Structure formats: C-alpha cells, structure tokens
Amino acid sequence: MPRILLTIILPLALWVWAFVDCLTTPEDEVKHLPKVVWVLIVLLFPPLGPIAWLIAGKQRGFHRAAAAGGADTAGPGYGGARGGRPLAPDDDPEFLASLKDLKKSDKDHEEMLKRWEADLRRREEDLRGKDEPDDGRKS
Template sequence: MGKFLLAALAIVLVIYAFFDAAATPRSQVRVLPKPAWLVIIVLVPVVGALAWIGFGTKRLRPGPGRPARPPRGPDDDPDYLRGI
C-alpha cells in the first residue's frame, strides 16, 4: 500500500508539473526555455517536476501594491465597499 501511494503521488506530481509548465506564459519561465522544461519533466519525472516547481517559474509573491490574496467577490473588495 505504501509503495502504491508513493507511486501515485509521483505520478500526480509529474502531471501537475507538466501541465503547469505548459500553461505558464513564457514571460514567467526562468532558467531554461519552456520546451526544455517540458522535456526535462518527461525524461526525468520526479526530479524534473521538483526542479520546475522550485526553479522554473516565477511565482507571484505578495509585495507593495500586490495583496497576499486577491479579493474573491465584491463584498471582499475594500475599494468596492468604500464606493457603496
């Protein structure tokens, strides 16, 4: 059961990394070109997927003028509530 779970997690990780790399705009890809990342993720599955997640993409981080989490609805948006 443990080996099955580990194998399933590895497969899910590789699938997630592949589709994340494929959907990421070229402007947010770091270190290598996007096609190279896709090949690495397929040829070196777990290591390539972890490398993509760690080094391959620019993750948006909270900073000045960028909230930690964008508002989900109008009632969560302070600018909207001020205008009411």
C-alpha cells in the same frame, strides 16, 4: 498498499501536475530556461524534472508580484498584473466607487418614495372629499 502509493501514484501525480503547470504557465513567468526546455525536462526526467520545475522553473508568490511591477489592478478586486490575491473591499477603489454610486442611488430612491407618498396622500384626500356629503342634504 502504502508502498504503491509512494512509489507509483505519488510520483505520477507530481509528474502530471508539473507537466500541466509547465504547459499552462505564461512564458514571462518561466525562470532560468525557455518554456520548451522546461517541458522537456519535466517529461524526460521524472521525478527530478517535476521537482526542479517546482523549485526553479516558475515565479511564485512575492517574486511574481514584484516582477509585475507591484500590485496594480488587472481586474476588479484583484491585485497584481496576472490576477494575484484578491484585495480587501476597503482597499479596492472600484468597489469603493460603486458604494458611492449606491449611496447616491439610495438618496434618489428615498426622494422618489417621498414624492409617491405625498401623491398617494393627496389622492386619498381627494377621494375622501368626493365621498363626504356637502351639507348633509341630498339633491
């Protein structure tokens, strides 16, 4: 059983993964050769083609971020032009701006609640005043 795993299943899984990875990689992330050539190498030369793709075919990690021009924000919470690693919340300018909006919104809510409480107290006092007899005399 371990022999089947090492000789058939593992190389097949590597070949399928490398083929799919090669097909889904954007053209500007492919290194050294055109993407079509890499697809042919991966397809026609298993297991050397997938191993070559892993080693030399695609920009990975730091090299991809450097090629993209550093860490610019392509989307909320992500660094790099192609969705690199997520930024920490305190490093994400969009998240920090949303917190400022929340603080402003909280202050507005607090003021609104104070107005409602004052209005409720006034209405309760008005209702108490109508329920109490004037001089204790009935007319």
